[in-house]
Amino acid sequence: MSKNVNIDWSNLGFSYIKTDLRYISHWKDGKWDDGKLVEDNMLSINEASTALHYGQQCFEGLKAYRTKEGKIQLFRPDQNAKRMVDSCRRILMPEIPEDKFINACIEVVKANEHYVPPYGTGATLYIRPFVIGVGENIGVKPAPEYIFSVFCLPVGPYFKGGMTPVNFTISDYDRAAPYGTGAAKVGGNYAGSLYPHKLAVEKGFADCIYLDPATHTKIEEVGAANFFGITKDDKFITPKSPSILPSITKYSLMHIAEKYLDLEVVERDVLVDNLDEFKEAGACGTAAVITPIGGIEHKGNFHVFHSETEVGPITKKLYETLYGIQFGDVEAPEGWIVEVK
Numbered sequence: 205m206s207k208n209v210n211i212d213w214s215n216l217g218f219s220y221i222k223t224d225l226r227y228i229s230h231w232k233d234g235k236w237d238d239g240k241l242v243e244d245n246m247l248s249i250n251e252a253s254t255a256l257h258y259g260q261q262c263f264e265g266l267k268a269y270r271t272k273e274g275k276i277q278l279f280r281p282d283q284n285a286k287r288m289v290d291s292c293r294r295i296l297m298p299e300i301p302e303d304k305f306i307n308a309c310i311e312v313v314k315a316n317e318h319y320v321p322p323y324g325t326g327a328t329l330y331i332r333p334f335v336i337g338v339g340e341n342i343g344v345k346p347a348p349e350y351i352f353s354v355f356c357l358p359v360g361p362y363f364k365g366g367m368t369p370v371n372f373t374i375s376d377y378d379r380a381a382p383y384g385t386g387a388a389k390v391g392g393n394y395a396g397s398l399y400p401h402k403l404a405v406e407k408g409f410a411d412c413i414y415l416d417p418a419t420h421t422k423i424e425e426v427g428a429a430n431f432f433g434i435t436k437d438d439k440f441i442t443p444k445s446p447s448i449l450p451s452i453t454k455y456s457l458m459h460i461a462e463k464y465l466d467l468e469v470v471e472r473d474v475l476v477d478n479l480d481e482f483k484e485a486g487a488c489g490t491a492a493v494i495t496p497i498g499g500i501e502h503k504g505n506f507h508v509f510h511s512e513t514e515v516g517p518i519t520k521k522l523y524e525t526l527y528g529i530q531f532g533d534v535e536a537p538e539g540w541i542v543e544v545k
């Protein structure tokens with residue numbers, strides 16, 4: 205580490221911390237400039253920017269991990285780059301080429317290397333790339349100019365005192381329309397989720413689960429994470445739908461379930477009236493890797509999976525394998541790890 209920073213690594217949460225440098229690139233007249241690292245964490249944009257009025261923006265979230273040997277590595281940044289291309293296409297923003305995306309992430313991590321938490325703390329450096337439509341415009345149409353930026357901040361481990369299951373309630377609200385923008389990582393999906401999340405927390409749950417918007421019979425997303433369940437005959441099941449955000453953690457767990465744990469993996473409908481088929485369930489995403497689901501409340505009934513207090517054995521193995529890969533303790537499938545050097 206090149207420089208000392210005054211951070212209590214073991215008490216980090218998920219709050220904004222200004223790190224030293226961020227990357228910023230501008231798109232104008234049909235092309236992206238080379239981009240550069242800047243100190244300023246404030247953006248000055250036109251008041252009529254489409255990002256402010258029409259939600260023309262998207263973002264990504266990934267992490268840099270410090271290994272036992274002190275190296276720094278990214279986990280599958282190519283997958284985040286591809287998803288950002290898909291998000292940009294969906295809302296008519298210029299794509300960020302994959303190498304530009306990955307290089308920007310690497311540059312930002314390197315420039316803030318001393319903020320990458322030490323191995324063993326469970327803390328990581330969270331990387332937030334985003335694209336916004338800016339410039340002079342007032343009609344509902346794509347912006348004349350764009351900004352692609354990447355910043356980072358250290359974040360604590362999701363589970364401080366070890367992995368514990370949490371409970372969820374099924375929402376009456378939808379996070380996305382059947383063929384809307386649910387599969388894109390665009391801000392509007394998250395604005396719409398704030399109120400249902402508040403209602404769930406007020407009822408004493410960690411968050412809410414969204415059902416498929418067309419029929420309200422199938423599980424789609426668990427807050428801002430994907431769902432998986434382990435059936436009584438040891439199959440890893442996860443919902444398939446065009447309105448779910450394709451979670452990189454979920455696709456990584458599907459690979460781990462099949463190749464490391466020897467489970468059958470199936471992407472298919474998960475009926476909210478058939479939760480009995482699962483002996484374990486979890487929510488997965490970059491933030492927590494896996495949040496074990498204790499129970500789910502639906503129309504006054506409460507369904508408990510493995511336990512409300514203990515993590516199921518398969519969920520635990522999935523978590524330990526993926527966490528081990530991310531921190532360099534378990535051998536990764538080819539291409540999953542990109543070293544920052």
Ligand SMILES: Cc1ncc(COP(=O)(O)O)c(C=O)c1O
Pocket residue numbers: 265425427428429430449450451452453454488489490491
């Ligand atoms: C709505 C939603 N679903 C799922 C996920 C999990 O995706 P990932 O595993 O790529 O972090 C996220 C987080 O990015 C999300 O915001």
